[in-house]
Amino acid sequence: MPKAMTPTRTLTPLSLACMAFLCVSAGPYGIEDAVGAAGAFPVLLACLILPVMWGMPQALITAELSTMMDENGGYVLWVRRGLGNFWGWMSSYNSVGSNICDLPLYAVLLAQYLSAYASRTLGTDLSFGSQWAIKAFALCFIMALNVKGVTSVSIVSFFITFLIVAPFVIEPAMPEVHLDVNEWATVTPTINWSLFVSTMLWNFQGWDGLGCVAGEVKDAKRSYPLGVFIALIATALGYAIPVMVGVCVVPDLGVWQSGL
Numbered sequence: 001m002p003k004a005m006t007p008t009r010t011l012t013p014l015s016l017a018c019m020a021f022l023c024v025s026a027g028p029y030g031i032e033d034a035v036g037a038a039g040a041f042p043v044l045l046a047c048l049i050l051p052v053m054w055g056m057p058q059a060l061i062t063a064e065l066s067t068m069m070d071e072n073g074g075y076v077l078w079v080r081r082g083l084g085n086f087w088g089w090m091s092s093y094n095s096v097g098s099n100i101c102d103l104p105l106y107a108v109l110l111a112q113y114l115s116a117y118a119s120r121t122l123g124t125d126l127s128f129g130s131q132w133a134i135k136a137f138a139l140c141f142i143m144a145l146n147v148k149g150v151t152s153v154s155i156v157s158f159f160i161t162f163l164i165v166a167p168f169v170i171e172p173a174m175p176e177v178h179l180d181v182n183e184w185a186t187v188t189p190t191i192n193w194s195l196f197v198s199t200m201l202w203n204f205q206g207w208d209g210l211g212c213v214a215g216e217v218k219d220a221k222r223s224y225p226l227g228v229f230i231a232l233i234a235t236a237l238g239y240a241i242p243v244m245v246g247v248c249v250v251p252d253l254g255v256w257q258s259g260l
Contacts, residue, residue: 009218015154016227018161024206025235027164028242036256038196039187040247046200047240051232058207063224066214074211107135150216168242183247
């Protein structure tokens with residue numbers, strides 16, 4: 001009988017890091033609410049603590065389990081291995097329900113940002129139909145990308161990560177930006193703890209999604225630890241640097257909200 005062909009594993013530490021960055025963070029978008037709820041100092045402090053206390057345990061658990069069970073399936077396989085087929089099925093069922101509620105939020109966030117940009121540059125908000133067209137295009141594009149295969153996802157992830165990160169890397173050097181350490185220590189008179197904590201925790205989770213591509217990772221024992229380490233640092237800096245620059249440009253914490 002002919003030998004079964006072994007699938008080619010294409011994901012390297014860099015491509016895995018880019019995918020992890022997009023799964024967990026995809027840039028500082030959405031952190032504005034946390035700044036408005038608590039101030040710059042609590043957010044910057046959280047950017048130091050949460051990567052170690054909240055993000056790293058999830059990332060290391062994902063790396064360990066994905067290395068042990070290097071097949072596509074992620075948390076469904078982990079639960080099935082530990083608790084049996086029924087609970088594995090329940091995990092997949094709950095995952096589908098969670099994704100139905102969660103994933104469309106990113107298309108909504110994209111439409112909100114583009115609408116805010118149009119309002120600032122063109123003086124008009126995007127129409128209801130235009131916003132729905134943006135949401136539909138975003139969802140269809142991502143769906144088509146995933147159907148095409150993980151190689152295409154990793155390539156696009158690299159370019160999207162570069163486009164997201166580049167503006168925030170160069171913004172501290174812009175001539176109109178004058179960094180003021182005193183602004184980094186600002187705290188709102190009354191901290192909205194529920195909004196602040198929930199936003200910051202949400203911004204550092206999503207590592208378990210990397211287990212779903214374990215069967216595509218080349219040299220998983222090396223790629224997973226290195227990939228999640230790079231992504232963890234990039235995520236923390238991706239939140240901290242824009243906040244450090246942003247509060248110096250817009251010190252009024254009352255106007256910090258998503259899309260502004």
